[in-house]
Amino acid sequence: MPLQNERPLIEMAGVNKWFGENHVLRDINTTVARGEVVVVIGPSGSGKSTLCRSINRLETIQEGQIFIDGELLPEEGSGLAKLRSDVGMVFQSFNLFAHKSVLENVALAPVKVRKVPRKDAEKRAMELLKRVGVEAHAHKMPAQLSGGQQQRVAIARSLAMNPKLILLDEPTSALDPEMINEVLDVMVELAKEGMTMVVVTHEMGFARKAADRVIFMDEGAIVEEAPPEEFFTNPQSARAKDFLSKILTN
Ligand SMILES: Nc1ncnc2c1ncn2[C@@H]1O[C@H](COP(=O)(O)OP(=O)(O)O)[C@@H](O)[C@H]1O
Ligand SMILES: [Mg+2]
Numbered sequence: 001m002p003l004q005n006e007r008p009l010i011e012m013a014g015v016n017k018w019f020g021e022n023h024v025l026r027d028i029n030t031t032v033a034r035g036e037v038v039v040v041i042g043p044s045g046s047g048k049s050t051l052c053r054s055i056n057r058l059e060t061i062q063e064g065q066i067f068i069d070g071e072l073l074p075e076e077g078s079g080l081a082k083l084r085s086d087v088g089m090v091f092q093s094f095n096l097f098a099h100k101s102v103l104e105n106v107a108l109a110p111v112k113v114r115k116v117p118r119k120d121a122e123k124r125a126m127e128l129l130k131r132v133g134v135e136a137h138a139h140k141m142p143a144q145l146s147g148g149q150q151q152r153v154a155i156a157r158s159l160a161m162n163p164k165l166i167l168l169d170e171p172t173s174a175l176d177p178e179m180i181n182e183v184l185d186v187m188v189e190l191a192k193e194g195m196t197m198v199v200v201t202h203e204m205g206f207a208r209k210a211a212d213r214v215i216f217m218d219e220g221a222i223v224e225e226a227p228p229e230e231f232f233t234n235p236q237s238a239r240a241k242d243f244l245s246k247i248l249t250n
Contacts, residue, residue: 016061024050057083069164085109094147102134131189152186184203187210207228216239232244
């Protein structure tokens with residue numbers, strides 16, 4: 001047996017999931033190494049969000065196993081709470097607490113979940129807000145910020161728990177075009193700093209610049225996985241070729 005810290009950070013083995021009759025994850029077998037950046041692409045409805053959500057157990061799976069850092073995903077209880085703080089998640093829709101200030105959004109979980117003293121949590125929150133370039137807005141309410149700024153706050157909030165990895169599900173899809181790059185730049189920096197990331201995105205520039213591997217999904221299955229240059233220049237399957245021809249021409 002390898003030592004626990006030599007195992008991949010994420011391991012998915014024989015994962016299957018159904019929503020009723022709909023088989024949405026089909027025999028998923030893959031691993032994500034420490035510090036690896038994986039971009040997941042594929043048509044709408046192919047299971048990308050469900051894959052992410054099953055990694056932090058926002059969705060349950062019916063078959064197979066998912067290990068995070070060598071530990072089987074907990075079913076419930078304190079193990080699940082720990083998992084949620086080890087696995088950061090950033091959604092398309094930001095999901096900030098609307099009635100709390102930007103600073104409070106970032107400091108809240110460390111105070112409530114980790115019992116970090118408020119003063120320390122706020123100091124660290126300011127550092128994180130600075131890192132994502134929105135420290136000037138710390139005392140505003142989320143609605144006073146642009147979408148790009150709110151999404152950067154959401155990234156800072158997930159970093160506040162010192163997660164082992166971050167899942168980002170279409171983090172720029174709800175943004176006006178001029179705001180996409182400010183969020184992608186933060187993500188590229190995170191990747192460079194060695195954060196383990198699983199990113200669902202159609203931003204091929206990000207994939208080329210920051211991804212170690214692209215996973216292409218279709219109809220719930222992983223159809224191809226390859227380094228970005230290889231995948232974009234020489235996709236193997238007809239489905240990937242068809243998908244790329246659609247997204248790269250418009
Ligand atoms: N909460 C849900 N209840 C029932 N079906 C769902 C639910 N969420 C997703 N699905 C279905 O699962 C499939 C995969 O969806 P999803 O993971 O959201 O795909 P993607 O993120 O690639 O667009 C789709 O057929 C979708 O309709
Ligand atoms: Mg989705």
